[in-house]
C-alpha cells in the first residue's frame with residue numbers, strides 16, 4: 001500500500017508533463033522536469049540555507065509521485081547542505097509499498113565537494129532500504145586526492161568558461177554514464193534560475209504556488225533575463241495551493 005495517497009485529479013493533470021513511457025532512444029538527451037514550490041512573492045525559502053515548508057500535503061505528495069516517474073533527482077550543493085533532503089520516493093502504485101526501486105537516483109551538483117554522505121538523511125534512508133544508491137555527486141576536475149565516503153560515485157565534469165557545468169552536456173553525460181533517462185530537478189535557487197533560461201534542457205516545468213509570502217529576506221527565483229516563453233500551460237487548484245505545469249518554448 002502506498003505510503004502517500006495522491007489526489008485523483010492530479011494524475012490526468014500531470015500526465016502530459018511526465019517523461020515518455022516508451023523505451024528511450026540512445027542519442028536523445030534525458031527528459032528533464034524542473035519542479036519547485038514558491039510563495040506568492042516568488043521565493044523558495046525564508047532565507048538562504050533555510051529549509052521552508054511551502055507545499056500543502058497534497059502537493060508534497062505530488063512531488064513523490066513525480067519522483068516515482070523519474071530515473072534521477074537533482075539538487076545543487078546549497079540545497080543538499082541547507083535541507084539535508086532524503087530525495088527518496090514515498091509514493092507507489094496501489095497495493096505496493098514504496099522501496100528503493102521506486103526512488104530516483106540522487107544527483108548532487110557539488111563542484112567543491114562540500115556535501116558529505118556520512119550522517120546525512122540520504123545515508124539513513126539508504127541504510128533503511130528506501131533510497132537508491134549510489135548517489136552521484138558531480139564535482140569539478142581535477143579530482144580531490146582524498147575521498148572516503150561510501151555509496152557515493154564522484155563524477156567529474158569539466159567547467160565551462162563561466163566556471164559552471166554546462167547543463168546540456170551534463171544531462172547527456174548522466175544518461176551516458178549512469179543510464180539516467182529522465183531527471184527531476186528540485187532546486188535550489190541557483191539551479192532553478194539557470195535552468196529557467198534553458199529551454200533546450202528543460203522539457204517540463206511544474207511549479208507549486210503556495211498561499212504564502214516569504215518576504216524580502218527570502219530566496220527568490222526568476223529567469224535572469226525574464227525572457228522565458230511558456231507553452232502548453234495548465235493549472236491545477238488544490239485546497240491551499242495551486243500547480244502550474246508548462247513547457248518552455250524552444251527558440252528556433
Ligand SMILES: NC(=O)C1=CN([C@@H]2O[C@H](COP(=O)(O)OP(=O)(O)OC[C@H]3O[C@@H](n4cnc5c(N)ncnc54)[C@H](OP(=O)(O)O)[C@@H]3O)[C@@H](O)[C@H]2O)C=CC1
Pocket residue numbers: 035036037038044045046047048049050051052054075076077078079080082083109110111112113114163164165166167186187188189190191192194219
Ligand atoms: N521550495 C522549493 O521547492 C525548494 C527550496 N530550496 C531552497 O533553496 C535554497 C538553496 O538554494 P541555493 O543556495 O541557491 O542552492 P542550490 O541548491 O541551487 O546550489 C547552488 C550551488 O550548487 C552549485 N551549482 C549549481 N549549479 C551549478 C552549475 N551549473 N555548475 C556548477 N555548480 C553549480 C554551486 O556550488 P558551488 O558554490 O560549490 O560552486 C552553487 O553554489 C535552500 O534554502 C533550500 O531550502 C531548494 C530546493 C527546492
Ligand SMILES: Nc1nc(O)c(N)c(N[C@@H]2O[C@H](COP(=O)(O)O)[C@@H](O)[C@H]2O)n1
Pocket residue numbers: 036037051052053054055059060063075079080083084085086087088186187208
Ligand atoms: N515540493 C516542495 N515543497 C516545499 O515546500 C519544499 N520546501 C520543497 N523542497 C524540496 O524538497 C526537498 C526535501 O525532500 P525530502 O522530503 O527530504 O525528501 C528539499 O531539499 C527541496 O528540494 N519541495
